[in-house]
Amino acid sequence: MNSARHSSGFTLIELMIAITIIGIIAAIAFPAYQNQVEQTRRTTAQADLLELAQWMERQYSNGFDYRDAGNAPALPFTQSPQNGTAFYNISFSGNVTRDAYTLQAIPTGGQAGDDCGTLTLDEQGNHGAAQANCW
Template sequence: MSYLGLGRKMKCNKSNRLQCGLTLVEVAITLAILAVITGIAYPSYLQQVRKSHRMVALSDMLAIQHELERGYDNGYHFEQIVSAGTCSICDSQTTRYRFEITAGSTVTYIIKATAQSSQQQTKDSCLDDDKSMTLNALGVTTPAACWGQ
């Protein structure tokens, strides 16, 4: 008889040969444990993926602001950086975030990154109802939860 679990002698086995393999109960228990671990780990993994893409978008917004300030020449030239929601200097995937620069009423400009639903970025837990993050010329950011404030 094997003590390492490599084989078993079965009482009903008349030829007394070692039987190798797993029983159906052992397989079912293993699958149940795997399902529980997957049920907990996968949603957490997806949230971390969303968070990493959010961090890239935040970095891109700061890069846009830097480029606007660096290139200031009696006015900001938005169209050279962002056109039709696509940023020419950004690392973010266009399927995750759409960028927009608008002239503000009380500040010079507002940079806005809107999460896109095609990659489920809109399910990011820090985003408000409008699913966007903003940064204005004065450095004011929203929502605070996304910016780590």
């Protein structure tokens, strides 16, 4: 009594093919996701630099001087995003003078490998980064 047994399911080869396809899709999707995350963090830092530039203009309108008693003013926040894990450290680049300043956002932590590097913004609205397409 040798009856043939019919079993349903997947063969090992079918499973290996499915796993390979999933691996290829993941290898393509993950870098695209990482680029999108970096771009979102960069956009947040740019918005924070613009917010600080507006704050600096309000400071200037009080006494026609960007400085506070001859020194660089204390910024209301020094990281981006303003709350949570910092992906950019924000500070002044160089000296703040009576009529000029440059803000900079330096990538840190999970953003440290960003190709755009340090983002800058000055009192005239000129912005910069390591690459031209970053702003």
